[in-house]
Amino acid sequence: xxxxxxxxxxxxxxxxxxxxxxxxxxxxxxxxxxxxxxxxxxxxxxxxxxxxxxxxxxxxxxxxxxxxxxxxxxxxxxxxxxxxxxxxxxxxxxxxxxxxxxxxxxxxxxxxxxxxxxxxxxxxxxxxxxxxxxxxxxxxxxxxxxxxxxxxxxxxxxxxxxxxxxxxxxxxxxxxxxxxxxxxxxxxxxxxxxxxxxxxxxxxxxxxxxxxxxxxxxxxxxxxxxxxxxxxxxxxxxxxxxxxxxxxxxxxxxxxxxxxxxxxxxxxxxxxxxxxxxxxxxxxxxxxxxxxxxxxxxxxxxxxxxxxxxxxxxxxxxxxxxxxxxxxxxxxxxxxxxxxxxxxxxxxxxxxxxxxxxxxxxxxxxxxxxxxxxxxxxxxxxxxxxxxxxxxxxxxxxxxxxxxxxxxxxxxxxxxxxxxxxxxxxxxxxxxxxxxxxxxxxxxxxxxxxxxxxxxxxxxxxxxxxxxxxxxxxxxxxxxxxxxxxxxxxxxxxxxxxxxxxxxxxxxxxxxxxxxxxxxxxxxxxxxxxxxxxxxxxx
Amino acid sequence: xxxxxxxxxxxxxxxxxxxxxxxxxxxxxxxxxxxxxxxxxxxxxxxxxxxxxxxxxxxxxxxxxxxxxxxxxxxxxxxxxxxxxxxxxxxxxxxxxxxxxxxxxxxxxxxxxxxxxxxxxxxxxxxxxxxxxxxxxxxxxxxxxxxxxxxxxxxxxxxxxxxxxxxxxxxxxxxxxxxxxxxxxxxxxxxxxxxxxxxxxxxxxxxxxxxxxxxxxxxxxxxxxxxxxxxxxxxxxxxxxxxxxxxxxxxxxxxxxxxxxxxxxxxxxxxxxxxxxxxxxxxxxxxxxxxxxxxxxxxxxxxxxxxxxxxxxxxxxxxxxxxxxxxxxxxxxxxxx
Numbered sequence: 048x049x050x051x052x053x054x055x056x057x058x059x060x061x062x063x064x065x066x067x068x069x070x071x072x073x074x075x076x077x078x079x080x081x082x083x084x085x086x087x088x089x090x091x092x093x094x095x096x097x098x099x100x101x102x103x104x105x106x107x108x109x110x111x112x113x114x115x116x117x118x119x120x121x122x123x124x125x126x127x128x129x130x131x132x133x134x135x136x137x138x139x140x141x142x143x144x145x146x147x148x149x150x151x152x153x154x155x156x157x158x159x160x161x162x163x164x165x166x167x168x169x170x171x172x173x174x175x176x177x178x179x180x181x182x183x184x185x186x187x188x189x190x191x192x193x194x195x196x197x198x199x200x201x202x203x204x205x206x207x208x209x210x211x212x213x214x215x216x217x218x219x220x221x222x223x224x225x226x227x228x229x230x231x232x233x234x235x236x237x238x239x240x241x242x243x244x245x246x247x248x249x250x251x252x253x254x255x256x257x258x259x260x261x262x263x264x265x266x267x268x269x270x271x272x273x274x275x276x277x278x279x280x281x282x283x284x285x286x287x288x289x290x291x292x293x294x295x296x297x298x299x300x301x302x303x304x305x306x307x308x309x310x311x312x313x314x315x316x317x318x319x320x321x322x323x324x325x326x327x328x329x330x331x332x333x334x335x336x337x338x339x340x341x342x343x344x345x346x347x348x349x350x351x352x353x354x355x356x357x358x359x360x361x362x363x364x365x366x367x368x369x370x371x372x373x374x375x376x377x378x379x380x381x382x383x384x385x386x387x388x389x390x391x392x393x394x395x396x397x398x399x400x401x402x403x404x405x406x407x408x409x410x411x412x413x414x415x416x417x418x419x420x421x422x423x424x425x426x427x428x429x430x431x432x433x434x435x436x437x438x439x440x441x442x443x444x445x446x447x448x449x450x451x452x453x454x455x456x457x458x459x460x461x462x463x464x465x466x467x468x469x470x471x472x473x474x475x476x477x478x479x480x481x482x483x484x485x486x487x488x489x490x491x492x493x494x495x496x497x498x499x500x501x502x503x504x505x506x507x508x509x510x511x512x513x514x515x516x517x518x519x520x521x522x523x524x525x526x527x528x529x530x531x532x533x534x535x536x537x538x539x540x541x542x543x544x545x546x547x548x549x550x551x552x553x554x555x556x557x558x559x560x561x562x563x564x565x566x567x568x569x570x571x572x573x574x575x576x577x578x579x580x581x582x583x584x585x586x
Numbered sequence: 587x588x589x590x591x592x593x594x595x596x597x598x599x600x601x602x603x604x605x606x607x608x609x610x611x612x613x614x615x616x617x618x619x620x621x622x623x624x625x626x627x628x629x630x631x632x633x634x635x636x637x638x639x640x641x642x643x644x645x646x647x648x649x650x651x652x653x654x655x656x657x658x659x660x661x662x663x664x665x666x667x668x669x670x671x672x673x674x675x676x677x678x679x680x681x682x683x684x685x686x687x688x689x690x691x692x693x694x695x696x697x698x699x700x701x702x703x704x705x706x707x708x709x710x711x712x713x714x715x716x717x718x719x720x721x722x723x724x725x726x727x728x729x730x731x732x733x734x735x736x737x738x739x740x741x742x743x744x745x746x747x748x749x750x751x752x753x754x755x756x757x758x759x760x761x762x763x764x765x766x767x768x769x770x771x772x773x774x775x776x777x778x779x780x781x782x783x784x785x786x787x788x789x790x791x792x793x794x795x796x797x798x799x800x801x802x803x804x805x806x807x808x809x810x811x812x813x814x815x816x817x818x819x820x821x822x823x824x825x826x827x828x829x830x831x832x833x834x835x836x837x838x839x840x841x842x843x844x845x846x847x848x849x850x851x852x853x854x855x856x857x858x859x860x861x862x863x864x865x866x867x868x869x870x871x872x873x874x875x876x877x878x879x880x881x882x883x884x885x886x887x888x889x890x891x892x893x894x895x896x897x898x899x900x901x902x903x904x905x906x907x908x909x910x911x912x913x914x915x916x917x918x919x920x921x922x923x
Contacts, residue, residue: 093667099670189633270666472634
C-alpha cells in the first residue's frame with residue numbers, strides 16, 4: 048500500500064478544494080447575486096398554500112408573496128422610521144375599487160390582472176377562493192370566521208369583474224379580515240384541473256405549486272432545504288418589485304446564520320437569539336431592525352380554576368414578585384417593551400398592549416401571601432414550551448428564583464414543542480409562561496381570544512368572569528356600530544378588570560428582530576411578521 | 587453464495603416485521619398530539635378535530651395499523667406533515683446526502699486512522715503511539731457539534747477558506763442531474779467540474795468533522811488487533827525467515843488484523859449515517875438524521891417510521907455485505923447458510 052502517496056494525494060485534494068477562492072466564479076453568477084435576495088432562516092415551509100392542512104408559519108410567507116388578496120393595508124411610518132402597516136387604512140390589491148355598504152362590500156377587480164399562467168383574474172376565481180377558505184376547515188376557516196366570514200353564500204359574483212361580500216352581521220373585523228393572508232385569490236381553473244374527487248379543493252396541487260397572481264412564484268422548493276422564488280413581471284397588485292429572485296435557505300444553526308450575515312454571504316435573517324441581535328446592533332456592521340410585535344404579549348399565566356391560584360390575593364402576590372426588569376435585561380437583552388411599572392396615577396388608555404401598574408416589590412408580595420393565608424408558601428410547577436427554550440428557560444429560572452422569596456417553590460416543567468398545545472388545551476397547568484399575538488390589532492380581538500370565558504384555547508387560565516365577557520361583547524358591538532364613547536369605556540373597563548383580577552401577568556411586548564446587510568432596504572413590518580419581498584431593494 | 591444471500595435475507599424478514607410493529611406502537615406512544623401541533627397556534631377545538639379526522643388519527647389503533655401496513659406493502663411510506671412531502675421521496679433524496687457525507691468522512695478517517703493505528707502498533711511506546719493516543723482521545727471527547735462549529739468558525743468565518751455552511755452546494759449552483767444522488771459522482775458524470783469543485787468544498791468541513799469523531803474507534807481497533815497479530819507465531823516465523831518488515835506488517839499481519847477493523851468500520855458507518863444529526867444541523871446538510879429528528883420533535887409519525895425502517899433495512903444489508911467481505915479477506919471464514 049502506497050500510504051505516503053495516498054496521503055499526499057488526499058492532502059492535495061483537500062488543499063485544492065480549500066483554496067481561498069471567491070464564492071462566485073463567473074460574471075453571470077455575480078449578476079445573479081446582485082439581483083437575488085438570499086434569505087436564511089431556521090425553518091422553511093411545509094406547504095406553499097395557506098389553505099392546506101397544517102401549513103406552518105414559514106408557509107404563510109410564501110403565500111403572502113405569491114398570492115394577491117382583494118385588498119391590503121396602506122403603509123405608514125412606524126417606530127424608527129420603518130414602514131409599518133396601517134391597520135386602519137386599506138387599498139386595493141386585486142381590487143381597484145372597494146365600496147363598503149351597510150351590510151355588504153363590493154369590489155371591482157383590476158381588468159388587467161392575470162394569474163401567473165396568463166389567464167385573467169375574474170370574479171369567479173375570487174368567489175371560488177373565498178369559498179375554499181371558509182370550507183376547507185382548520186386554520187383558514189377559523190381565521191375567516193374571526194371576521195364573521197363563514198358561508199360560501201356570502202360571496203356573490205355580480206359580473207366578471209365585480210364581487211360582493213355580504214355581511215352576516217355587523218363586524219368591525221370583516222374588512223380587516225379580508226386583508227390578512229388567508230383570503231388569497233387562487234387560479235380556480237388551474238387548480239380545479241388538478242383536483243380530484245377526494246380532494247375537491249385541489250389542496251394537493253397547491254401544496255407543491257403556487258397558483259396565484261402574486262408578485263412572486265415558487266420555481267423550486269426542496270422541503271427543509273430551500274425555496275426559490277422568481278418575480279412575476281406582469282404583477283398588477285402594486286409597483287413592480289426590485290428583487291428578481293429570492294433564494295431562501297434553511298440554516299438550522301443560529302450561530303451559522305449570524306456568521307453568514309457577518310461574512311456578507313446572506314442578505315437577511317431573523318429568528319436569531321436576542322443576544323446575537325443585541326451584539327450585532329452594537330457592532331453596527333449589520334442593520335438590525337427591531338419593532339414591537341403588534342398585539343403581542345409574553346405573559347405568566349395562572350390557572351384560576353384550581354387552588355392556590357384561584358385566590359386573587361395569591362395572583363396579586365405573584366404579580367408583585369415577578370422580576371420584570373431582570374427579565375428584560377438578562378433574557379431579552381433589552382429587545383422588548385416593558386409591560387409593567389406604569390405610574391400609579393396614570394389613567395388607563397384605550398389601547399392594547401399597555402403596561403400594568405405592578406412592580407417587583409417582594410415585601411408587598413409577602414404581605415399579600417400572608418393575607419391570602421399562604422404565609423408559609425406552597426409548592427407548584429412552572430411550565431414552559433421547550434420549542435422556545437432560548438427565551439423561556441432563563442425567564443423561568445428568574446421567575447422561579449424570585450417566587451421562592453415569597454415562599455412559592457416551583458419545579459420547572461419543560462414541555463416539548465409538539466406537546467405544548469395539547470397541554471395548554473387541557474387548561475390544568477398551574478403556572479406557565481406563554482406568548483400570544485393576534486394578527487388583527489384590536490384590543491377587543493386580543494381580549495376575546497385571551498380573556499373571554501368562551502371556548503377559546505388562548506384563555507389558558509380558564510378565566511371565567513361574566514363582567515369581563517359583558518365588557519368584551521359590548522366593545523365588539525360598539526366597534527361594529529361605531530359607538531365610540533361606549534367602545535372607549537368598555538376597552539378601559541376590560542383592561543382595568545384584567546389588571547385587577549390578574550389571571551395572567553403581562554411581562555413584556557416582544558420585538559420582531561430582523562438583521563440585514565447595509566445594502567438592503569425597504570423592509571416593512573406586517574401583522575404576520577414575515578418578510579414582504581415586494582418592497583425590498585438590494586444595493 | 588446466492589443461496590446463502592437469499593437465506594440471509596429471509597432471516598431478516600421477521601426482524602423487519604418486528605421493527606414495523608414496534609416503531610408503529612412507539613410513535614403512537616409519543617406524548618405529543620400531531621393534530622394540535624398542525625392545527626396551528628390559533629386553532630380552536632373544532633379545528634383540531636377537523637385536522638385529526640383529515641390525518642386519520644380519529645380511527646382506532648388497529649385500523650391505523652392496517653392502513654399503514656397496506657400502504658407500506660404498496661411501497662407508500664406515508665406523508666410527512668412537517669415537510670409536506672411523501673416520506674419515500676424524501677428518504678430517497680436525503681439518504682444519498684447523508685451517505686455521501688458519511689462515506690467521505692469515513693474515508694478520511696480510514697486514511698488517517700489505519701496508518702496511524704498500524705504505526706502505533708509497530709512502535710508501541712514511541713512518539714507515534716502517543717500521537718495516536720492523543721488524537722483518538724481528543725477526537726472522541728470533542729462533541730461533533732463543537733468540532734463542527736469550531737471548524738466553521740476558523741475556516742469559514744475567520745479565514746474565509748471554506749464556503750458558507752449552506753448545505754450541499756453553493757446557493758448559485760444547481761444540483762447535477764441525479765444519477766446516483768452523490769453530487770461528487772453526478773457532477774463528474776455530467777462533466778461539470780465547477781459543480782464538482784463546489785460540492786467537494788462544501789463537503790470537506792462536515793466530512794472532516796465526522797472524520798475527527800470516528801478516528802478514535804478505527805485507530806484504536808487497528809492498533810489493538812495489529813498488536814495481537816504482531817505477537818503471534820506466524821509473524822515471528824515470517825520475521826525469522828528474513829521477510830522485509832513491510833512485507834511482514836502489510837501482507838501477513840495487516841490482512842489478518844483487518845477483520846475486527848472491518849467490523850468496527852461497519853458499526854461506525856451505520857452509527858454515523860443515522861446519528862450525525864448534529865453535523866447536519868451545523869452545516870445545514872439536508873440529510874436523513876436531521877429529517878428524522880425534526881419529525882420526531884413535531885410528532886410526525888410517518889417520517890419516523892420510514893426512517894427506522896430504512897435504517898433497519900440498511901443494517902441488514904450492511905451486515906450481509908460485511909459477512910461477504912469477511913469471506914473475501916479471510917477464506918477460512920465461511921458463512922453458515
